[in-house]
Amino acid sequence: MTTLMNTPLQSVLHPASPDAGIIAQFAWVLFGGGAVIFIAVMALMALGLRRDARPAAARWWIAGAGIALPVVVLSALLVWSTWRSADLSPQTSRGAMAIGVTAKMWWWEVRYRDPASGREFASANEIRIPAGRPVYLGLTSTDVIHSLWVPSLNGKMDTVPGRVTGLTLHADKPGVYRGQCAEYCGEQHARMALHVVAMAPAEFERWLANEAQPAPTPKDALLERGRAAFLEQRCQSCHTIRGVAEGARLGPDLTHIGGRTHIAAGTLRNHRGTLAGWIADPQAIKPGARMPAALDIDADTLHALAAYLEQLK
Amino acid sequence: MILFLLYYIEPLASPNSIVRYHFSLPALPHACLLAIAGLCLAVAGCGEHEAPRKANGGDPARGQRLMAHYQCTACHAIPEVPGAVGDVGPPLEQFGLRSYIAGGIPNTADNLTRWLDNPQAVKPGTAMPDLGVSPEEARHMAAYLYTLR
Numbered sequence: 100m101t102t103l104m105n106t107p108l109q110s111v112l113h114p115a116s117p118d119a120g121i122i123a124q125f126a127w128v129l130f131g132g133g134a135v136i137f138i139a140v141m142a143l144m145a146l147g148l149r150r151d152a153r154p155a156a157a158r159w160w161i162a163g164a165g166i167a168l169p170v171v172v173l174s175a176l177l178v179w180s181t182w183r184s185a186d187l188s189p190q191t192s193r194g195a196m197a198i199g200v201t202a203k204m205w206w207w208e209v210r211y212r213d214p215a216s217g218r219e220f221a222s223a224n225e226i227r228i229p230a231g232r233p234v235y236l237g238l239t240s241t242d243v244i245h246s247l248w249v250p251s252l253n254g255k256m257d258t259v260p261g262r263v264t265g266l267t268l269h270a271d272k273p274g275v276y277r278g279q280c281a282e283y284c285g286e287q288h289a290r291m292a293l294h295v296v297a298m299a300p301a302e303f304e305r306w307l308a309n310e311a312q313p314a315p316t317p318k319d320a321l322l323e324r325g326r327a328a329f330l331e332q333r334c335q336s337c338h339t340i341r342g343v344a345e346g347a348r349l350g351p352d353l354t355h356i357g358g359r360t361h362i363a364a365g366t367l368r369n370h371r372g373t374l375a376g377w378i379a380d381p382q383a384i385k386p387g388a389r390m391p392a393a394l395d396i397d398a399d400t401l402h403a404l405a406a407y408l409e410q411l412k
Numbered sequence: 413m414i415l416f417l418l419y420y421i422e423p424l425a426s427p428n429s430i431v432r433y434h435f436s437l438p439a440l441p442h443a444c445l446l447a448i449a450g451l452c453l454a455v456a457g458c459g460e461h462e463a464p465r466k467a468n469g470g471d472p473a474r475g476q477r478l479m480a481h482y483q484c485t486a487c488h489a490i491p492e493v494p495g496a497v498g499d500v501g502p503p504l505e506q507f508g509l510r511s512y513i514a515g516g517i518p519n520t521a522d523n524l525t526r527w528l529d530n531p532q533a534v535k536p537g538t539a540m541p542d543l544g545v546s547p548e549e550a551r552h553m554a555a556y557l558y559t560l561r
Contacts, residue, residue: 367486375500383498384496
């Protein structure tokens with residue numbers, strides 16, 4: 100939680116990967132050059148508006164500032180940006196760890212491969228990556244076009260139904276980087292965010308091995324009651340908890356939801372209070388979300404369910 | 413209020429004038445009218461002069477940040493606290509004017525601090541969860557809630 104608080108959240112001005120650094124450099128050069136040209140034009144206009152202004156040699160100004168200057172400046176920019184773009188990471192899975200990301204209205208399904216068994220398993224709304232090495236995201240969508248954008252790590256990449264697009268993330272150091280959907284996709288587009296959590300490689304390996312395991316079994320009566328509530332409330336029609344009820348993919352996989360920093364696609368920080376509030380009425384927090392409000396759940400059962408989900412780490 | 417006073421003063425000023433007969437209601441004795449006027453003044457004064465509830469010296473600004481930190485907005489609409497707004501619990505607008513919390517506990521600073529600290533201990537079975545708020549944090553949050561008037 101402390102790293103989360105201290106990280107500058109979602110900023111193009113704080114690049115944290117080689118690619119984002121190059122993109123930020125492009126932006127600053129264009130911004131600086133544009134500022135110089137703007138100031139020069141304003142200065143010329145001020146000269147032209149003086150009381151004792153003399154008529155200018157129009158032909159020389161048009162040929163010089165209108166043709167020669169843009170040709171020289173734009174050609175130089177073209178050469179430099181082409182040369183510099185060659186340093187951007189290639190969008191390929193070759194030599195990189197691959198993670199599948201499926202954008203849905205309005206959340207992100209994230210699929211990893213367990214190195215031990217080779218089996219795929221799912222998580223949601225949080226992409227964990229090892230820091231210091233390239234990770235290839237294979238992106239797709241199951242409904243409309245979305246776009247993944249984590250400004251501190253790379254540019255935007257559309258996710259298109261029926262197609263796989265790719266984006267390479269290469270975080271310099273461990274940290275939490277916020278991202279969001281960058282292509283208008285419906286009512287809750289604004290609340291379709293995610294967090295990329297870059298971890299030290301050894302720590303990441305441990306996390307991945309744990310994440311591949313089924314959900315921990317309840318340790319006391321309260322958690323047992325929470326697990327029973329999950330089934331009684333028919334949460335398993337949309338949500339999978341591996342080891343409890345599997346198969347459903349309509350909503351996020353909740354097997355290790357307690358280990359995520361946020362719920363509801365970056366909308367609320369994750370603790371038993373927000374879990375309870377979200378379960379009781381998601382439609383107030385995120386109107387139009389596919390999850391219905393729990394209508395007949397008493398407070399004690401709600402707390403048990405929230406406590407159960409909170410400890411699924 | 414002003415009309416009422418006019419009605420009372422006018423007949424005194426000109427006891428034999430037409431006006432007195434025009435207002436044909438002086439059946440009420442003067443003492444009674446004075447009492448009603450006094451009551452009106454007292455009631456009107458309530459809204460303006462009620463002493464603000466004190467939250468044992470908590471810092472409202474800190475309380476406001478804490479409410480954002482604990483994401484109280486997941487269930488309560490709270491003025492000036494950013495976040496996704498839920499409607500699971502009551503909105504906390506004008507909380508400083510409420511007489512009771514949790515459906516029947518007097519809204520005093522001590523009770524509110526205990527409630528925020530551990531709602532399940534104050535009223536077992538309430539839908540409000542125990543979020544591990546410390547008594548110190550609860551004091552600041554209570555101070556903030558009492559600024560909502």
